Amino acid sequence: MKTARRLSPLPLLLILALLIFTAGLITGWTGASTHHPDEQTDPKTLHAQNPAPAQSAPPLPTPTPVPASDKPSAGYDGSGWNLVLVNWEHSLPEHFTVPELTQLRGGQAIDSRAYPALQAMMDDCRAAGLQPVICSSFRTWEGQEGLFEEEVQNWLARGYIQEEAEAQAAAWVARPGTSEHQLGLAVDIVDTGYQLLEKSQEDTPVQRWLMAHCAEYGFILRYPTGKSGLTGVSYEPWHYRYVGVEAARAIMDGGLCLEEYLSD
Numbered sequence: 373m374k375t376a377r378r379l380s381p382l383p384l385l386l387i388l389a390l391l392i393f394t395a396g397l398i399t400g401w402t403g404a405s406t407h408h409p410d411e412q413t414d415p416k417t418l419h420a421q422n423p424a425p426a427q428s429a430p431p432l433p434t435p436t437p438v439p440a441s442d443k444p445s446a447g448y449d450g451s452g453w454n455l456v457l458v459n460w461e462h463s464l465p466e467h468f469t470v471p472e473l474t475q476l477r478g479g480q481a482i483d484s485r486a487y488p489a490l491q492a493m494m495d496d497c498r499a500a501g502l503q504p505v506i507c508s509s510f511r512t513w514e515g516q517e518g519l520f521e522e523e524v525q526n527w528l529a530r531g532y533i534q535e536e537a538e539a540q541a542a543a544w545v546a547r548p549g550t551s552e553h554q555l556g557l558a559v560d561i562v563d564t565g566y567q568l569l570e571k572s573q574e575d576t577p578v579q580r581w582l583m584a585h586c587a588e589y590g591f592i593l594r595y596p597t598g599k600s601g602l603t604g605v606s607y608e609p610w611h612y613r614y615v616g617v618e619a620a621r622a623i624m625d626g627g628l629c630l631e632e633y634l635s636d
């Protein structure tokens with residue numbers, strides 16, 4: 373009996389103890405799993421624990437190139453990235469960056485979206501027995517700033533006061549934010565046999581070919597002769613701008629400049 377009395381509560385106690393132990397284990401586990409991340413100070417670990425939110429995030433702020441024309445404050449016309457207007461009165465936003473650049477030979481670069489067209493045009497021009505060479509292309513904001521500042525210094529050295537020097541400089545070098553080269557869609561192409569950036573560049577075999585064929589590839593001669601009053605830039609028979617084939621044909625066939633085409 374004594375043993376029976378002592379024995380009978382034992383299984384109960386054991387069960388109770390087991391229950392408490394198990395409950396303790398469960399709370400211990402959950403406690404551990406919630407506290408574990410907070411206790412990690414290693415940023416790598418914290419990073420590794422965030423894959424779920426990171427993976428679900430992309431659909432919202434997709435880093436795919438947002439058409440520049442979607443930025444209303446920047447002087448864009450809303451017709452698409454290839455028709456963005458940049459000139460003396462339409463400045464790029466201060467922190468404008470090209471979504472993606474393709475590097476070319478000689479340290480040149482162009483917006484990746486215009487690269488296939490440029491490559492095809494250069495290839496076909498060479499296939500025609502000519503020797504085009506790109507001498508200027510994409511410029512960073514800082515790069516344009518440097519060029520402009522250099523020009524301002526030239527005019528200051530000639531005795532002009534700051535304001536006048538800047539005005540004079542702007543006639544030769546676009547102010548930062550107003551150069552098409554910052555867009556990444558413009559290239560200066562010259563003939564290997566004659567590389568001076570002056571009016572007579574128009575007589576080179578390369579320019580004759582480019583002026584006749586650039587529209588087929590979506591490029592225009594951006595600053596044609598006789599349009600300086602509209603473009604704000606003097607005649608440049610070497611500066612080509614990508615606008616897409618449809619616009620390029622209309623502009624080149626119609627003898628227009630981009631400003632005229634966009635104002636229609």
Ligand SMILES: [Zn+2]
Binds near residue numbers: 508553558610
């Ligand atoms: Zn140019």
